[in-house]
Amino acid sequence: MDISVVIPLLNEEESLQELYDWIAKVMQSNQFLYEVVFIDDGSTDKSWDIIQELSKKHNEVKAIRFQRNYGKSQALDAGFHVASGNVVITMDADLQDNPEEIPELYNLIIKEDYDLISGWKKKRYDNVITKNIPSKLFNWAARKTSGLQLNDFNCGLKAYKNEVVKAVKVSGEMHRYIPVLAKNEGFTKIGEKIVQHQARKYGVTKFGIDRFVNGFLDLITISFLSKFGKRPMHFFGLWGTLMFISGTTMAFYVGIVKLYRVFNNIPSILVTQNPWFYIALTSMILGTLLFLAGFLGELIIKSNSQQKHYKIKEKQNL
Incomplete structure (x- = not known):
């Protein structure tokens, strides 16, 4: 199989059908063999019902439903465990990540032999005060601490070799630092690609300002673990x-x-x-x-x- 698209989600009933149709259109136009893995992180709306209907109509749709909300890191870890594609693409379910980016991300992994490509939402449509400025500070601190020169650690749109996702263990709230975790596992060819960011079409964001506080605390943790985690x-x-x-x-x-x-x-x-x-x-x-x-x-x-x-x-x- 060429590509596994892993999509963690929480209460995104409005966007799921549109997102799947968009992904399927891109995959079929590029003649990719693919699967779409939805991980329902304890949704309380009709998200799981929609996913069930999609999986009945399309064999390439696979899904996992958590007992309750455990967090994005745990959802990604579950998706990585079952992903079987040579290239694994992660993206959010809110339609802010553009599936049209998938072919180029795939080519960077397969043809350029990158281990991991991280998306960079250079032009954002988020609130400047509550998201853009804290995000810039967070990414600056992450670069200084990790040594990885990435501009957008928190971008959900990323591409990986399959062996990378099988090697990293994502827990807590470490999904922001998957490139750092991959680097610690010996995958050093890590690149970045500018990707299109789209304004949220449905619903509201599931993340508050506290994610940046947690992010900085996790940054300290990952810095310590990278040096002394195994000793x-x-x-x-x-x-x-x-x-x-x-x-x-x-x-x-x-x-x-x-x-x-x-x-x-x-x-x-x-x-x-x-x-x-x-x-x-x-x-x-x-x-x-x-x-x-x-x-x-x-x-x-x-x-x-x-x-x-x-x-x-x-x-x-x-």
Whole structure:
């Protein structure tokens, strides 16, 4: 199969039929063998009913329905798991991503041998204050932290080699950082393509301003994981050891000073009245806790069974 189009969605009943017809028209005009994988992330409108009707009429339509709303990252992870196309295209269901971009994205992966192509919505039709400006700040911080020179990390329209989506594990709210996750897995040929952004035709956005706050927190997480995710002891163990040694050194110093004063009959306060004693004790305790955190992190990694953090309620054509 040439292409798998993976579409996570939440309450997009108005746009689904139009989106599918548009995708099918593009695929058929380019003679692609394709599948469209809808992941219903706990919709409460008629989205699933429409998807069921589409899947009955068209064998290439496949679908997964979550038990409840788990988030876009979990929806993408489920879609990646079942995608079988040589190239996997992700796009949003709100008609703001243009299916006409698919052939060129496909060619960049197949003919130019890119591992991943990220869309860049250079001209946007979103609110400048609530979306455009925060998005620019977010992307600037992401570039500085990750080292990837992409202009639009959060664009839903992306293309991947199939082996890339099988290698990355998307959880939490890490869908913004799939290019970073791919880079961490050794897929280094990552490019960017300017894509057309369209104004929302139906409904309202499902994301508020809090997504940027969460985005920056996730950015810190992904930065840490990229460096120490597979070796937490190198971080926690190092700082734990340094703090424990520092605390031990301070405690040894306090003890030496006390003994010196005792042997030389110099009046002195009790050890427990010396503030350096408590600083030393605190450093030793924190050092021990950090070392244990690193040890537990190593155990968790070794015993991790890649558990999925979502529950599928039903499937169509899968």
